[in-house]
Amino acid sequence: MDNENNSAVKLTWFDKIFKPQVITLPNGHSTIRRRSRAPIIVALVLLAIILSLRMTGFDLSIIIKKFDKLMDLMVKLFHPKWSFFDKVTRPLVDTIKMSILGTVIGCALALPIAVLSSTNIDKNRVIVSVLRFILALIRTLPTLVIALVCALIFGLGTFAGTLAISIFTFGIVAKMLYESIETIDMGPFEAMEAMGANKFQAFWSACVPQILPVYLSHSLYCFEMNVRASAILGYVGAGGLGITINERIGWRDYEGLGMVLLTLFVVVVAIEFTSEYLRGKLS
Amino acid sequence: MAEKLEKIEKAVDEKLTVAEMYANRPRKWWVYTLVVLIIAALVGWSGSTVQFEGLTVTGRSVAQGVISGITHPDLKLMFGTGNTDVPYLLLQTMAIAVLGTIFGAILAIPFAFLASTNILPKPIAYLFRVVILLIRTIPSLVWALMWIRVTGPGAACGVITQSVCSIGMISKMYITAIEDLDTRILESLDAMGCTPFQKIRYGVIPQLTASFISTTIYRFDINLKDATTLGIVGAGGIGASLVQCLNSRRWAMVGSFVWGLMILVLIIEYLSTQVRSKLARGE
Amino acid sequence: MIEFKNVYKTYPNGFTALKDVNLKIEQGEFVAIIGLSGAGKSTILRCINRMHDVTKGTLTVDGVDVNTLKGAELRRYRRKVGMIFQSFNLVSRSTAIKNVLTADVPDMGFFQVLFGIFSKEQKMRALESLDKVGILSKAYTRCDQLSGGQQQRVALARTLNQNPKIILADEPVASLDPITARQVMQDFVRINKDYNISILLNIHHIDLALQYCDRVIGVRAGEIVFDGPAATITQEQIDYVYNGTKAPVLGNGE
Numbered sequence: 001m002d003n004e005n006n007s008a009v010k011l012t013w014f015d016k017i018f019k020p021q022v023i024t025l026p027n028g029h030s031t032i033r034r035r036s037r038a039p040i041i042v043a044l045v046l047l048a049i050i051l052s053l054r055m056t057g058f059d060l061s062i063i064i065k066k067f068d069k070l071m072d073l074m075v076k077l078f079h080p081k082w083s084f085f086d087k088v089t090r091p092l093v094d095t096i097k098m099s100i101l102g103t104v105i106g107c108a109l110a111l112p113i114a115v116l117s118s119t120n121i122d123k124n125r126v127i128v129s130v131l132r133f134i135l136a137l138i139r140t141l142p143t144l145v146i147a148l149v150c151a152l153i154f155g156l157g158t159f160a161g162t163l164a165i166s167i168f169t170f171g172i173v174a175k176m177l178y179e180s181i182e183t184i185d186m187g188p189f190e191a192m193e194a195m196g197a198n199k200f201q202a203f204w205s206a207c208v209p210q211i212l213p214v215y216l217s218h219s220l221y222c223f224e225m226n227v228r229a230s231a232i233l234g235y236v237g238a239g240g241l242g243i244t245i246n247e248r249i250g251w252r253d254y255e256g257l258g259m260v261l262l263t264l265f266v267v268v269v270a271i272e273f274t275s276e277y278l279r280g281k282l283s
Numbered sequence: 284m285a286e287k288l289e290k291i292e293k294a295v296d297e298k299l300t301v302a303e304m305y306a307n308r309p310r311k312w313w314v315y316t317l318v319v320l321i322i323a324a325l326v327g328w329s330g331s332t333v334q335f336e337g338l339t340v341t342g343r344s345v346a347q348g349v350i351s352g353i354t355h356p357d358l359k360l361m362f363g364t365g366n367t368d369v370p371y372l373l374l375q376t377m378a379i380a381v382l383g384t385i386f387g388a389i390l391a392i393p394f395a396f397l398a399s400t401n402i403l404p405k406p407i408a409y410l411f412r413v414v415i416l417l418i419r420t421i422p423s424l425v426w427a428l429m430w431i432r433v434t435g436p437g438a439a440c441g442v443i444t445q446s447v448c449s450i451g452m453i454s455k456m457y458i459t460a461i462e463d464l465d466t467r468i469l470e471s472l473d474a475m476g477c478t479p480f481q482k483i484r485y486g487v488i489p490q491l492t493a494s495f496i497s498t499t500i501y502r503f504d505i506n507l508k509d510a511t512t513l514g515i516v517g518a519g520g521i522g523a524s525l526v527q528c529l530n531s532r533r534w535a536m537v538g539s540f541v542w543g544l545m546i547l548v549l550i551i552e553y554l555s556t557q558v559r560s561k562l563a564r565g566e
Numbered sequence: 567m568i569e570f571k572n573v574y575k576t577y578p579n580g581f582t583a584l585k586d587v588n589l590k591i592e593q594g595e596f597v598a599i600i601g602l603s604g605a606g607k608s609t610i611l612r613c614i615n616r617m618h619d620v621t622k623g624t625l626t627v628d629g630v631d632v633n634t635l636k637g638a639e640l641r642r643y644r645r646k647v648g649m650i651f652q653s654f655n656l657v658s659r660s661t662a663i664k665n666v667l668t669a670d671v672p673d674m675g676f677f678q679v680l681f682g683i684f685s686k687e688q689k690m691r692a693l694e695s696l697d698k699v700g701i702l703s704k705a706y707t708r709c710d711q712l713s714g715g716q717q718q719r720v721a722l723a724r725t726l727n728q729n730p731k732i733i734l735a736d737e738p739v740a741s742l743d744p745i746t747a748r749q750v751m752q753d754f755v756r757i758n759k760d761y762n763i764s765i766l767l768n769i770h771h772i773d774l775a776l777q778y779c780d781r782v783i784g785v786r787a788g789e790i791v792f793d794g795p796a797a798t799i800t801q802e803q804i805d806y807v808y809n810g811t812k813a814p815v816l817g818n819g820e
Contacts (some may be wrong), residue, residue, distance in 0.1 A: 049385060052378035056438035056519065063443065066433045073429060097329035104326050140548035141541070142512040142522070144424070148529055153346050155339040162333045187655030188668075191721075194615055195728055196644030197672040204679050205668045209657045232424040234527075236515070242424075249428045267422045301693040301702065308663075308689075309706050 007201045025028045062257040073254055080258035084136075088244065095240035096267070098233070099226040105162070106169025107219040113170075114177035120186055121207065138171035143229055145245045147238040161238035165230055169222050176218045177211075210222040220282075227271055231264055287331050302536045345532070352534030353541060361539040367524065369543040376520035377547070379438055379513070380506040383445020387506075388499040395457030402461065414460075419451030423509050427518045438519030445513075453502050460494040497562045504555045511544055567592055567733065568614060568764070573623035575788075576608050583609040585788040587623070592760040593731065596755065598775035598796070601785035601807055607768040610785065611734040614766070615647040627732070640799070648725030650767075652737035654717045658710040662701065662720045665709060666692040668725035696720070696725040699753055715746030722753060724787075731737060735767035739774065747771075751778045772804060773815045780792055 018035040063070070083129075115132040116122050147164035154160050184207060192202035234242020241264060248257040339345075361369045396402055398411035427444040434440045469486045471517070514522025523541060528536040568591040576586035583606045591597055599607045600672050612618040613625055616632055625632045627643070635643050670688050671679055675814045676685075684692075694704045699719040701712075707716055715820060725733055735754070739747035755778050758765045769775045775782055776796050784792030784799075784807030 002462055007371060030737050044384075048381050052381045055375050055378040056382060056442050058382060058442045060441045062439065063432050070433050073432060077429075094332060097332050100325050101329040104322070136552070137545055140508070140545040140552075142508060144512040144515055144545075145522075145525060145529075147540075148515075148526060149345070149349055152529065153338060153342040155342070157331045157334060157336070180772045185632060185658070186657075187651060187653050188657045188665075190617075191649065191651060191655035191673065191724075192668060193645075194617060194644060194649040195725075196641040197642060197668075197671055200676075201674075204656055205682075206670045209660050209664075213659065228420065228422055232422040235424060245425055246428070247426075247514050249432075252432075261421055261425065264416060266422045270418060301690060301697055304693050304702055304705055305686075305690055 001020045001249055059192045076254035077258040079255055080256035080262050081256055084256045084259040088260050091241045091244045092263055094158055095230050098165060098240055100159050100161045102165025103169050103223040103226050105166040107173050108171045110174035110177060114174045117178040118181040135174050143168045144236055148236040151237045156237040158239035161230055161233040161240055164238060165226050173218050173222050177215055180214040181211055217279045217282045220279055224272050224275050227268055316345060348532060348534040352538030356538035356542050357535040360536055367488040369539055373543050373547050374522040375438055376510045379441040379510045379520050380503055382442045383504050384449055384499060384503040385447035387449025390421055391454035391457055394450055395453040395461060399458050399461040413455050415451055423448040424516060425512050427516050436517035441510060441513045441518035441520055444518055449502050453498055460491055464490055480497055493562050497559050500555050500558055504552055507551050508548055569626045571624045573625055574621045576621045583788050587790055592765055595764050596758045596780045597766045597783060599768050599781035599783045599785060600772055600775050602809060605785045606788040607785055608736055611736055613646050614734055615649060645728055646731045648728055648730035648733040650721055650725055650735035650738045654721045654738045656709045656717055656720055661708055663692050663705045665720055666724045666727050667696055669724050690729055695723040698726055699723045702792050714742050715750055720751050732764045735769050740770055770814055
């Protein structure tokens with residue numbers, strides 16, 4: 001009769017400070033209502049906003065004051081200079097080539113590492129945690145910084161960009177992949193072992209068919225991202241469209257920039273649609 | 284109709300022998316071969332331009348410098364409290380990401396509703412989808428470069444850039460949540476005689492908040508990483524100082540910036556994953 | 567012939583699953599192992615193909631002491647012992663024939679496995695195995711599109727394809743509906759008679775065991791408390807095996 005369910009509610013430190021309210025009905029049954037966390041969360045978010053506003057010196061009036069300048073820029077962007085298309089194609093093709101090669105290299109490296117970082121296949125806790133930590137570190141590095149360092153070491157051009165994309169792809173695909181590998185069905189693996197297969201044979205015939213479609217799907221998804229990401233790598237001298245974009249902005253040639261962005265838009269959308277179609281087929 | 288059924292039944296009843304079955308096997312090997320050939324061709328095509336040209340004259344010393352910087356970071360810079368020290372710059376980067384994400388998340392709400400096919404007629408919804416796609420395709424760095432022309436360099440530019448960029452991805456994910464809305468709840472509220480406002484308040488908002496908040500936190504994660512690169516073009520945050528140090532080859536300072544950045548991103552990524560999994564479990 | 571001599575099995579967590587088990591199973595017998603969950607039914611099966619090690623005592627199969635086998639020898643021994651699982655353990659994304667073909671993998675070379683190259687003979691043999699369990703027409707269908715009963719038949723075909731002398735089946739019909747469960751049991755009976763393969767199966771439902779199997783072994787808390795022809799078991803003995811609780815019955819499924 002007494003409030004049995006009270007013990008089922010886990011009390012956190014929050015509930016210890018703000019005691020839950022006990023509601024007792026006229027018939028003696030009671031239930032507890034934990035204090036809502038919403039007010040404290042809203043207060044924290046507001047505080048963060050105020051501090052951030054102060055720190056960044058953000059002022060909405062600038063936008064209002066300079067609104068005509070913005071409109072001017074936008075109008076020019078939406079009137080792309082068609083004649084500029086000829087100069088876009090080469091860096092665009094470079095960008096795509098960088099993305100393809102970078103994706104392939106990064107994904108190829110990611111597969112074995114992802115397998116070794118999956119707890120259901122690699123039983124060695126130490127290797128798993130070390131690999132995962134390294135992958136996490138790699139993912140924290142901004143692509144542009146990697147590209148800049150590569151450009152400083154290997155010289156300006158597409159090689160640095162490809163390397164940067166490979167590293168970025170490696171970090172992301174390996175993570176997505178080990179998360180997927182951990183959800184595969186290990187039953188067939190057990191069956192293969194019971195049939196007398198060694199670990200490699202069992203893994204290759206029971207796990208790989210499950211991993212492969214997911215792997216390809218992740219790779220395609222990463223390729224989509226890479227085309228967009230590699231378009232800006234040229235800004236730090238790593239080849240591709242970025243150089244052109246930077247140049248156009250420097251010369252305030254917004255019509256030319258409009259053309260560059262339009263081409264990029266078309267290519268990215270085309271790649272996204274193809275990739276989405278292929279990924280739909282894979283699953 | 285009956286004829287068709289008969290045909291199907293006949294086909295099912297038809298017992299094929301092993302040899303016939305083998306002869307009828309689906310021949311899919313050419314699909315695999317084609318895929319492998321296409322990938323090989325793409326890699327070959329890309330590899331032809333992306334070529335390793337050896338290290339630059341200073342390549343070796345840069346590589347050594349980066350390694351020595353990471354192993355021997357400038358500790359004074361790392362724990363200093365001045366305006367150019369790591370903690371302050373990291374806070375500023377976070378401030379940019381906080382404001383950018385919150386503004387973006389708010390701006391994305393109208394976009395998302397306008398682009399949802401279950402709210403507006405398809406032609407209008409698709410028009411807004413194209414706009415969202417356009418926002419998403421243009422790399423954030425390009426947005427930053429354009430906004431700098433309007434606002435001038437500084438953290439405020441970073442905030443505006445991120446607010447605009449975030450709209451793309453956030454509204455795309457909001458749309459999915461909106462289109463998954465369970466409309467049966469609205470029917471039952473209708474049956475109870477609720478006004479449209481009450482229907483939105485008690486039928487729509489409770490369904491959307493969790494996924495909206497989750498999306499926003501996820502985007503904050505991305506924006507934080509992005510904010511570190513925006514500094515490169517002068518939009519505030521830690522990126523500007525990092526690139527300056529890289530270009531002037533002050534490796535110890537590079538080391539402390541990179542460490543600061545990695546630690547911050549790791550912590551935020553961890554927290555964001557925790558909060559989102561809590562939200563997904565409905566706590 | 568499978569022979570257990572004073573076999574004990576203690577798990578690393580200290581739980582003793584088998585206590586002094588003595589058994590002798592001749593080639594070609596069809597044996598059902600009954601008992602409550604946790605009584606040690608699975609452990610008996612898994613000791614036979616060394617998925618688990620025996621702690622004490624000897625377990626010989628065709629005169630070979632299973633516990634002494636190692637590495638390649640053990641894998642060669644396992645080729646003769648097929649295993650069927652409750653959850654089928656098929657690669658659900660692959661076609662039925664691909665799953666059956668995996669039975670050949672342990673005998674193949676590294677590169678053959680790497681590129682998944684199977685000869686025409688292997689493919690024909692796999693199709694014949696599928697034919698033996700009556701689902702030849704589904705050979706090129708993906709397993710996730712098959713029903714539970716069909717999937718268990720694919721698993722059975724995979725086991726047949728490795729040409730075993732013994733088949734161990736761990737709750738083979740537990741996740742099937744009553745009608746399919748009976749069909750799969752009939753498949754087992756047919757395979758047992760046609761190819762003289764010894765079949766040992768764990769089964770939860772006492773009526774299925776009595777109807778289809780020749781011999782019944784009752785396990786209670788790690789000990790064998792009944793061993794004899796299915797026809798001779800009495801209600802009292804059944805009650806004893808099930809520790810006084812009501813024996814689970816499948817019924818006719820109607």
